[in-house]
Amino acid sequence: MSDPIDVGTADELRGLVRGIPEVRVAGGGTKTALSRSATVRVAGLRGIVEYEPSEYTITALAGTPVRDIAAVLAEHGQFLPFDPPLVDAGSTLGGTIASGLSGSGRFRYGGIRDFLLGVRLVNGDGDIVRGGGRVVKNAAGFDIPRLTVGSLGCFGALIEATFKVFPRPESYATLIARSASMDEAIENLQRIAHSAEEPACLDLVDRSTLHIRIGGMASALSHRVERVRRLLRGTVDVVVSDDGLWSESREFAWVPPGHHLAKVPITTSQIGALESEWESVGAGPRRYAAGGHVLWLAWPGGRPWDAVDRVLRSFGRSALVVFGDGKTVQHGVWNPTPFAQRLARVFDPNGVFRLAPARTGPTDHP
Amino acid sequence: MKDALLAELREIFPPDRLLLKKAQIVPYESDGLTAFRAQPLAVVLPTTQAEVVRAVRACHRHAVPFVARGSGTSLSGGAVPVAQGIVIALNRLNRVVRYDAANRIAVVEPGVINTRVSTIAAPDGLYFAPDPSSGPVCTLGGNVAFNSGGAHCLKYGMTSNHVLGLKIVLPDGEICVLGGDSLEMVGPDLTGMFIGSEGLFGIALEITLRLIPRPEVYFTLQAAYDSLEKAGDAVAMVVASGLLPGALEIMDRIAMDAALAAIGAIYPRDAKAMLIVELEGTAEEVEAERPKLLDVIRASGAHETLVAQDATERLKIWTGRKSAFSAVGRLSPDFIVQDGVVPRTKLGEALAEIESLSRRFGIRVANVFHAGDGNLHPLIMYDGREPGAWERAEELAGHILRMCVRLGGSITGEHGVGLEKRAYLRDMFGDFDVEFMHALRRAVDPLELANPGKMLPSATAPALTARGAHPLERQGIISRE
Numbered sequence: 001m002s003d004p005i006d007v008g009t010a011d012e013l014r015g016l017v018r019g020i021p022e023v024r025v026a027g028g029g030t031k032t033a034l035s036r037s038a039t040v041r042v043a044g045l046r047g048i049v050e051y052e053p054s055e056y057t058i059t060a061l062a063g064t065p066v067r068d069i070a071a072v073l074a075e076h077g078q079f080l081p082f083d084p085p086l087v088d089a090g091s092t093l094g095g096t097i098a099s100g101l102s103g104s105g106r107f108r109y110g111g112i113r114d115f116l117l118g119v120r121l122v123n124g125d126g127d128i129v130r131g132g133g134r135v136v137k138n139a140a141g142f143d144i145p146r147l148t149v150g151s152l153g154c155f156g157a158l159i160e161a162t163f164k165v166f167p168r169p170e171s172y173a174t175l176i177a178r179s180a181s182m183d184e185a186i187e188n189l190q191r192i193a194h195s196a197e198e199p200a201c202l203d204l205v206d207r208s209t210l211h212i213r214i215g216g217m218a219s220a221l222s223h224r225v226e227r228v229r230r231l232l233r234g235t236v237d238v239v240v241s242d243d244g245l246w247s248e249s250r251e252f253a254w255v256p257p258g259h260h261l262a263k264v265p266i267t268t269s270q271i272g273a274l275e276s277e278w279e280s281v282g283a284g285p286r287r288y289a290a291g292g293h294v295l296w297l298a299w300p301g302g303r304p305w306d307a308v309d310r311v312l313r314s315f316g317r318s319a320l321v322v323f324g325d326g327k328t329v330q331h332g333v334w335n336p337t338p339f340a341q342r343l344a345r346v347f348d349p350n351g352v353f354r355l356a357p358a359r360t361g362p363t364d365h366p
Numbered sequence: 367m368k369d370a371l372l373a374e375l376r377e378i379f380p381p382d383r384l385l386l387k388k389a390q391i392v393p394y395e396s397d398g399l400t401a402f403r404a405q406p407l408a409v410v411l412p413t414t415q416a417e418v419v420r421a422v423r424a425c426h427r428h429a430v431p432f433v434a435r436g437s438g439t440s441l442s443g444g445a446v447p448v449a450q451g452i453v454i455a456l457n458r459l460n461r462v463v464r465y466d467a468a469n470r471i472a473v474v475e476p477g478v479i480n481t482r483v484s485t486i487a488a489p490d491g492l493y494f495a496p497d498p499s500s501g502p503v504c505t506l507g508g509n510v511a512f513n514s515g516g517a518h519c520l521k522y523g524m525t526s527n528h529v530l531g532l533k534i535v536l537p538d539g540e541i542c543v544l545g546g547d548s549l550e551m552v553g554p555d556l557t558g559m560f561i562g563s564e565g566l567f568g569i570a571l572e573i574t575l576r577l578i579p580r581p582e583v584y585f586t587l588q589a590a591y592d593s594l595e596k597a598g599d600a601v602a603m604v605v606a607s608g609l610l611p612g613a614l615e616i617m618d619r620i621a622m623d624a625a626l627a628a629i630g631a632i633y634p635r636d637a638k639a640m641l642i643v644e645l646e647g648t649a650e651e652v653e654a655e656r657p658k659l660l661d662v663i664r665a666s667g668a669h670e671t672l673v674a675q676d677a678t679e680r681l682k683i684w685t686g687r688k689s690a691f692s693a694v695g696r697l698s699p700d701f702i703v704q705d706g707v708v709p710r711t712k713l714g715e716a717l718a719e720i721e722s723l724s725r726r727f728g729i730r731v732a733n734v735f736h737a738g739d740g741n742l743h744p745l746i747m748y749d750g751r752e753p754g755a756w757e758r759a760e761e762l763a764g765h766i767l768r769m770c771v772r773l774g775g776s777i778t779g780e781h782g783v784g785l786e787k788r789a790y791l792r793d794m795f796g797d798f799d800v801e802f803m804h805a806l807r808r809a810v811d812p813l814e815l816a817n818p819g820k821m822l823p824s825a826t827a828p829a830l831t832a833r834g835a836h837p838l839e840r841q842g843i844i845s846r847e
Binding site: 052053054055056057077100106109110111113114123129130131133135136137138139140141142143144146147148149150151152154155166167170190193194195196198219220223224227263264265266267268269290291293294318319320330334335337338339340342345346 | 466467468469470471490491492512513515519520521522523524526527534536540542543544546547548549550551552553554555556557558559560561562563567579580581582602605606608609610647648650651653654655658705707708709710711736739740741774775776777778779780781782783787791794795796798799800802803805806807809810821
């Protein structure tokens with residue numbers, strides 16, 4: 001396969017969409033499974049278009065590294081509350097939207113879909129479509145920004161996005177609760193998820209260890225940590241300088257070399273049953289993030305995904321492969337709806353974006 | 367064609383759930399935006415999802431337009447019928463299909479009332495965050511169709527942020543399942559695309575809601591200012607301080623007077639503007655944030671500050687705020703509620719311009735708004751009995767909407783475009799984008815049968831005849847936000 005073509009402007013991107021038969025866009029290339037077959041790279045389409053801290057909004061071009069955005073926001077004590085992953089690795093804004101990925105911090109205020117306010121994208125005709133707006137609240141027109149979240153580029157190539165941002169809590173601490181059994185760890189997770197403690201993150205990082213991040217006013221932090229500690233069973237340690245711990249989570253540093261990685265949306269009560277399946281099929285390490293609603297599953301590279309597919313189907317779940325060889329990026333249940341198909345015909349009448357990375361199941365296109 | 371459809375509807379619905387007589391249909395002719403009114407051919411009252419699907423398929427087969435309706439509280443005319451179309455009234459499709467506290471989820475049918483969800487979830491310490499003022503009567507189907515907001519959107523977002531999945535029936539009767547019951551998803555966010563589509567993409571049959579733990583404590587204060595501008599500046603100062611309040615609301619003098627007269631709200635009589643700020647969270651966090659907020663309010667030049675000492679006082683502050691609009695009904699026989707958004711930094715400029723427009727037109731305008739979101743709710747007062755009064759009020763409203771667009775905002779923050787603001791969608795998006803949205807609509811609904819005439823331009827526009835407050839509003843049951 002030939003190298004992707006670099007674009008630096010929206011007009012170049014429009015020209016390419018009109019000029020080449022297959023447009024698959026990559027940003028920073030950090031999600032190997034999703035960017036391996038890219039035909040276009042938008043790394044040159046970068047820069048912050050508008051940032052007014054007191055508006056809680058930031059607008060930037062799609063190829064802007066999330067790292068750059070995070071740095072500018074940090075100067076003003078703000079952050080992206082959905083906690084985008086692979087920031088240090090070089091993920092871009094557009095890639096994060098198209099893959100629909102949020103990090104552990106999405107537990108508190110919501111995921112990327114909850115913070116994307118507006119987009120501009122190039123549709124399959126090479127025209128620029130605008131959806132949403134640049135203000136924090138807007139109910140005018142169809143919510144095209146949300147449609148692009150998780151779309152893998154099948155509705156168009158993103159040019160620009162506007163996000164809602166929040167003030168970053170002034171201090172953080174993390175409780176690490178180690179339990180004697182998985183059941184106890186899951187009970188701990190459930191108890192915290194239903195409490196009024198408002199944790200920023202709540203992740204089960206292995207079968208018996210729960211990480212609970214508390215963020216807020218420095219003067220209240222130790223009291224809040226104590227309250228959470230009282231709700232937990234097992235051994236509890238408190239990490240005060242916890243940035244490294246969460247950076248490991250954000251960058252997937254815990255995924256062993258040679259392993260692929262998939263995101264599997266689930267519900268908390270499925271963790272126990274899923275765990276026995278993963279044990280029996282010899283899966284790699286797992287983490288259950290966002291209060292047990294997102295399973296991050298490491299899978300030994302080179303091994304077929306049949307066993308994963310089987311487990312996912314029996315649980316009615318689907319997976320997006322993030323790290324992998326890109327041959328198949330979606331496993332488990334796939335539910336192509338006429339709603340998505342009808343929308344796709346308008347966004348992409350000629351099928352320029354149609355060959356988005358292959359999925360298993362009855363169709364390779366939503 | 368109409369007779370054939372009615373014959374088919376008679377097969378689906380018993381006579382008591384197929385309304386045909388004028389007297390039965392009248393309550394469905396209008397919604398919360400009372401200036402528009404149209405007479406449907408019939409109103410059907412399904413009690414099962416299957417009946418909704420059958421009704422939609424029948425309408426599609428006979429190419430007759432239909433409008434889904436909940437409690438009819440739309441402020442943009444979103445639930446106004448199409449003349450000689452069918453109204454599918456969903457209030458009786460109101461089962462809670464699944465309440466799953468362990469996974470913090472509720473799956474409901476569209477006729478379930480907004481606040482009922484929080485009532486059900488309360489024993490587990492959970493609640494459904496979106497809180498439109500009409501919460502005690504409005505339905506979740508309507509909330510989904512219009513992506514309804516409320517007073518706590520800055521921190522918690524709108525309806526869309528709290529809906530994880532949907533089962534929908536497309537306008538031709540096809541059923542789709544979008545999203546699911548997890549906080550996360552794989553594939554495009556079709557749930558998000560459907561929400562706020564104002565009924566143009568079909569009808570939601572089942573809605574999966576995300577529930578969150580109720581905050582442990584609230585700290586609610588109201589601060590009085592001698593000018594609207596100062597109150598607006600105070601909002602900017604609160605935001606700049608790094609605090610993230612659950613709510614930041616402003617009322618002007620006229621709105622306060624109305625609330626005082628209506629419910630004896632506890633507002634100072636000498637203030638020009640009132641700011642309401644609410645912090646929420648764990649006791650320790652709120653305790654730590656409180657002095658910071660009080661410092662900001664002191665520095666902002668508030669001449670009187672009242673802190674709610676208990677739940678009763680908090681409720682009193684909020685009741686005053688949430689009843690302000692219906693209270694304005696006492697000052698004026700008719701009024702139009704606008705819903706534009708401006709960037710927060712332009713609030714002062716926007717309010718000054720509204721004031722000068724009000725003077726120029728000689729029309730009184732009250733202001734009650736979600737200041738934290740820059741979401742204005744100018745209340746334009748007029749007397750519908752005066753010839754031309756409504757038209758002049760609408761003209762003033764149009765100026766305000768265009769100003770919101772010019773300042774970089776939106777024509778609607780939470781009420782939707784509906785019938786009322788169709789003409790202004792092009793000001794915000796331009797011809798190409800509006801035409802693109804229309805193409806999306808036609809791809810999903812080629813015959814344009816689902817709620818035609820809302821959001822996008824259409825040939826079928828209901829007549830402008832009625833005036834006065836919504837009957838439920840007159841009874842004080844609902845209010846406009």
